[in-house]
Amino acid sequence: MEVGFKRGVYLPELDLWMDSLRRRDFGLITHAHSDHTARHTRPVLTRNTGLLLSEYLEKSDPLYLEYHEPLETKDYAITLYPAGHCLGSAQALVESKATGVKLLYTGDIKVRSSPTNEPIEPVPCDILVIEATYGKPQYTFPPQEQVLANAFQILHSWIAKGSKPVVQLWRLGKSQELLHLLLGEGFEVAVEESVYRIARIYEAGGVEFPKSYGCFDGSWVDGQVLICPPGRKSQVGLDGQRGLRFMELTGWAAGDDHPWVRRADSSLPYSDHADFDELVEYVKVVAPKQVYTVNGFPELAAHLRHLGYPAVHLNGQGRTVDAGFQMKML
């Protein structure tokens, strides 16, 4: 089965697009992050991804798939499995009816626990197309509990000193995950408006937060933590506020080649993506005969080749092969 990658994953023999950034008549959307979506005429997605994208896809005619329930076409069956990355996120197993070959496209995956996401299920396959966001050995994160304990301690100490802690997180996914974790730890939390709207959708999708939280209206309540996406500081009225302290929770904090993390007072390695070791482990568990890596770094494919897997990084410039392996392996 051939695999192409150009602003989305394309299986030419099945004429199937997955996570295409261009509008298609028919296309799978693995999750609601904007770097995986387009306004397809007939998008295929989970119900929770549909809830998160309902305004974005208001002119589309979505086809909702439950996890584990195959969608059959003449040429193939697609089955979605949880990806652990954000609410509703899915991996797609595509089985060719002509050849019986099983291809798994992971989309973005998180293997560590999360109180808000459906836990990931590894899916054995013949061909694996896996994200390589943190596909470089330097992006190996410490244990999540350790990072969180550290984060909580820093936030407590900032509050004790009368500072105003702002946790900077992307609005969909990690914001709701950290909101849940901070509330569970007893913090009073307010969230920026877009984070609030998405948190309410999470509740509609079945997530129960440990206690109530507020939508930030510009007035600071003593002792609270604010969750605010990067770049929204001015819009929510933080400019000119005294005593602000910024914390950033991002996988990039594990490396040293992303200077923007230094803007925060504290940058800790916490991600909604798998780290390098977890990506490698995932490949071992699903035991493919051929691997394609997409997004992120080519080092993951190189490392997998050392381990004996035929692995190719698709860099988005068409169907580029970086190591002399044939595209058509099966």
Ligand SMILES: [Zn+2]
């Ligand atoms: Zn994502």
